[in-house]
Structure formats: C-alpha cells, structure tokens
Amino acid sequence: MxxxxxxxxxxxxxxxxxxxxxxxxxxxxxxxxxxxxxxxxxxxxxxxxxxxxxxxxxxxxxxxxxxxxxxxxxxxxxxxxxxxxxxxxxxxxxxxxxxxxxxxxxxxxxxEIMMQELSKEVELTQLRQQLQPHFLFNSLNSINALVVSQPDKAREMVLQLSDFLRGTIRKDHQKWVPLAEELNYLKLYLDIEKVRFGHRLEVDLDVAEEVEVFKIPQLLIQPLLENAIKHGLYGTTEQVKISLKANRVNNYLELILENPFDPNHSSPKGTGFGLSSVERRLFLLFGRKDLLQTGAEGALFRVSIKIPQLK
Known part of the structure; x- marks a missing residue:
C-alpha cells in the first residue's frame, strides 16, 4: 500500500x-x-x-x-x-x-553577417561597373584620335573593343577562374592597347607553368595592367616594357607587375583608381590589407599582389 x-x-x-x-x-x-x-x-x-x-x-x-x-x-x-x-x-x-x-x-x-555579405556583393558589383567605363572611355578617346589619321587602325580597335566588352559582360565577378583563362582575357585587352600605342608598348608575360591552373577572381589584373601602361607611357615617346610575373609562394599565387616611370613627372589624372579598386576588392574578398604591396626602385614601379588559393 x-x-x-x-x-x-x-x-x-x-x-x-x-x-x-x-x-x-x-x-x-x-x-x-x-x-x-x-x-x-x-x-x-x-x-x-x-x-x-x-x-x-x-x-x-x-x-x-x-x-x-x-x-x-x-x-x-x-x-x-x-x-x-x-x-x-x-x-x-x-x-x-x-x-x-x-x-x-x-x-x-x-x-548581420547576411547584411555584410550583401553589402560586400553590392560594393564588388559597383567596383566592376566602375572599371568597365573607366577603360571604355580611354579606348573611345583613342579611337576618336585614330579615326582621321589612321582609320584602318580605328576600325581594328573598334572590333577588338567589341570582342573585349562582350567577354567582360559575360563574366561573373563572384566566379574564380584559372589564371590561364584570365591571361587570355588580358591578351584581348593588350591587343587593343597595342593598336592604341603601337610599337611603343611591349608587355612581357612570365608565368610559371604550375600556376596556370591556380584560381583567381575574375577581372582582377586588368585594372593594374591599365594603370601600369598609363604610368609607363606617360611623359615619354620611347618604347616601354612592362612585365607581369606569376609564381607560386607557399599557398599563394603571387603576381608582380613592373613598369618604368619617371619620378620627376606627376602622375596622369585617374591613375590611382586601378590600385585602389584592386586593394579594396582584395579586402572585401579576404578581409586583409596586406595582399597588395607597391613600391618604387629608381625608375621602376612595382605592384605585388598575393592571392590565397582556397581549398
């Protein structure tokens, strides 16, 4: 009981x-x-x-x-x-x-994380939208200068610009591509610039074979190369050689861009946008400010960027 x-x-x-x-x-x-x-x-x-x-x-x-x-x-x-x-x-x-x-x-x-990601994507999109007209206006000015003096080159540049922009529009800034694919895109850009500057422009690409498969955010190198061309060709009528080297450093893809410049001449208007846009984009992608380094040695200006290889 x-x-x-x-x-x-x-x-x-x-x-x-x-x-x-x-x-x-x-x-x-x-x-x-x-x-x-x-x-x-x-x-x-x-x-x-x-x-x-x-x-x-x-x-x-x-x-x-x-x-x-x-x-x-x-x-x-x-x-x-x-x-x-x-x-x-x-x-x-x-x-x-x-x-x-x-x-x-x-x-x-x-x-908050979602809002930060959305804000990051919006800013990346804005950077990309700024890059396109930045290059387009320069190319159109060059075409305008060639129309009267060299109409054949102007026509050639229009066709190349069309191919370049068509490939740019199709690109997705969120997507990473092999370095080899990005270099093919850069060659289209260089073809346009060579029509614009003729024999004065020489670009040397030194790319280690092992890094051609390394991934890189799309449209990252072109503004740096554009900036190097402006600095290198500004204030001189002589032939200018610009070099782009790509190597592996530990788990990073290291890109080194060098161009001659005259420290006694002031920089051409607008040349700071390429560096600032790439630096900002690297920060948005990786949250780091040490991936882009710049420096001058005599009459040589160097830009170095390291891109972590995500597994």
Missing part, C-alpha cells in the same frame, strides 16, 4: 512539474521579458507552483480520503512542496530565458 501511494504521489507531482516546465518553455520561446518585466521571472513560477501544489493536494486527497493520516501528511508537506516547485520552476525559467537570449543573439548575428 505504501509503495503504491508513493508511486502515485510521484507520478502526479512529476507530471504537474513537467506540465509547468512545458508551459514556461512555450511562454519564453515566444516572449522574452525586458528589463522592466523581470518580475515575471518570479511571478509566473509562483503562480504555476500554487496551481500545481493545489491540484496535487486535491488529487491525492480524492484518491486517499479514507487515509486521514496521509491526508494530514499532504497538508503539512504543502509548504515544502511549494518551495521545491517554485525554486525548480524559477531555475527552469532562467534557463529558458538564457537559451532564448542566446538564440536571439545568434539570429541577430546571422542577420
């Missing part, structure tokens, strides 16, 4: 406690109290404790009304059961609120 009474007592008390836990979990899943509503942490568990203990007492009294000694025991145990019930549900409430706060912070962090 004592075993069955204790078992029924435990089942009812445990069931009511579990019901209280479920109610608190549901409440604080959809509602997290603010600093001015902290009183809910004490009031709700207290209300549920009173309701649970009352139901527990009258349920067992109904079953064991023929055992006055046990009924008296239930009445005397109410304060203890109330304290146990209230303390336990208060702890459950605190845990539910902490978990809810953590989940809320995680949602906020995920939203």
């Amino acid at each position: 004592e075993t069955s009474v204790a078992l029924l007592d435990a089942i009812i008390f445990g069931g009511l406690f579990q019901l209280g836990v479920m109610l608190l979990d549901r409440i604080f899943t959809f509602y997290l109290p603010k600093s001015g509503s902290i009183w809910l942490l004490l009031i709700l568990p207290l209300i549920l404790s009173v309701v649970g203990v009352v139901i527990h007492y009258f349920s067992l009294e109904l079953f064991f009304d023929e055992h006055p000694g046990y009924v008296d025991f239930l009445a005397n145990a109410i304060p203890i059961r109330m304290a146990v019930y209230w303390i336990s549900l208060t702890l459950v409430t605190l845990i539910a609120i902490v978990v809810g706060k953590l989940e809320q912070q995680e949602i906020i962090q995920d939203r």
Whole structure:
C-alpha cells in the first residue's frame, strides 16, 4: 500500500512539474521579458507552483480520503512542496530565458553577417561597373584620335573593343577562374592597347607553368595592367616594357607587375583608381590589407599582389 501511494504521489507531482516546465518553455520561446518585466521571472513560477501544489493536494486527497493520516501528511508537506516547485520552476525559467537570449543573439548575428555579405556583393558589383567605363572611355578617346589619321587602325580597335566588352559582360565577378583563362582575357585587352600605342608598348608575360591552373577572381589584373601602361607611357615617346610575373609562394599565387616611370613627372589624372579598386576588392574578398604591396626602385614601379588559393 505504501509503495503504491508513493508511486502515485510521484507520478502526479512529476507530471504537474513537467506540465509547468512545458508551459514556461512555450511562454519564453515566444516572449522574452525586458528589463522592466523581470518580475515575471518570479511571478509566473509562483503562480504555476500554487496551481500545481493545489491540484496535487486535491488529487491525492480524492484518491486517499479514507487515509486521514496521509491526508494530514499532504497538508503539512504543502509548504515544502511549494518551495521545491517554485525554486525548480524559477531555475527552469532562467534557463529558458538564457537559451532564448542566446538564440536571439545568434539570429541577430546571422542577420548581420547576411547584411555584410550583401553589402560586400553590392560594393564588388559597383567596383566592376566602375572599371568597365573607366577603360571604355580611354579606348573611345583613342579611337576618336585614330579615326582621321589612321582609320584602318580605328576600325581594328573598334572590333577588338567589341570582342573585349562582350567577354567582360559575360563574366561573373563572384566566379574564380584559372589564371590561364584570365591571361587570355588580358591578351584581348593588350591587343587593343597595342593598336592604341603601337610599337611603343611591349608587355612581357612570365608565368610559371604550375600556376596556370591556380584560381583567381575574375577581372582582377586588368585594372593594374591599365594603370601600369598609363604610368609607363606617360611623359615619354620611347618604347616601354612592362612585365607581369606569376609564381607560386607557399599557398599563394603571387603576381608582380613592373613598369618604368619617371619620378620627376606627376602622375596622369585617374591613375590611382586601378590600385585602389584592386586593394579594396582584395579586402572585401579576404578581409586583409596586406595582399597588395607597391613600391618604387629608381625608375621602376612595382605592384605585388598575393592571392590565397582556397581549398
């Protein structure tokens, strides 16, 4: 008899406690109290404790009304059961609120990361859109200069510019391509520039065979090469040699671009955009500002970029 009474007592008390836990979990899943509503942490568990203990007492009294000694025991145990019930549900409430706060912070962090990614993609798109007219305007000015003096070259440059822009429009700035593919694109660009500058421009490509398969963000080198051509040819009518070297350094693809320049001449207008755009793009892609380095040695200007090879 004592075993069955204790078992029924435990089942009812445990069931009511579990019901209280479920109610608190549901409440604080959809509602997290603010600093001015902290009183809910004490009031709700207290209300549920009173309701649970009352139901527990009258349920067992109904079953064991023929055992006055046990009924008296239930009445005397109410304060203890109330304290146990209230303390336990208060702890459950605190845990539910902490978990809810953590989940809320995680949602906020995920939203912030998503907004940062969207902002990054928008800025990358804007950089790409700036690069296209930047080069296009220069080419159109050159075509305009050739129309009268050298119409055949002007016509050739228009055709090459058309092929170049067609390939540019199809490119996706989010996509990485093998270096060999990007170099083929650069050769289209150089064909246009050679029509523009003739024998004055010589570009030496020194690319290690092993790095031709290394991946690179599309349209990354062209603004640097354009910048090198402007610096190299500005203020001189002589032949200018520009070199582009590509090698592997640990887990990086290293690109070194060198061009001659006259430190006594001021830079041509607009030549800073290529470097700044590439530096900004590298930062947006990798979150680092040490991947692009520039420096001058005498009459030689060097730009070095390192592109991490993502696995």
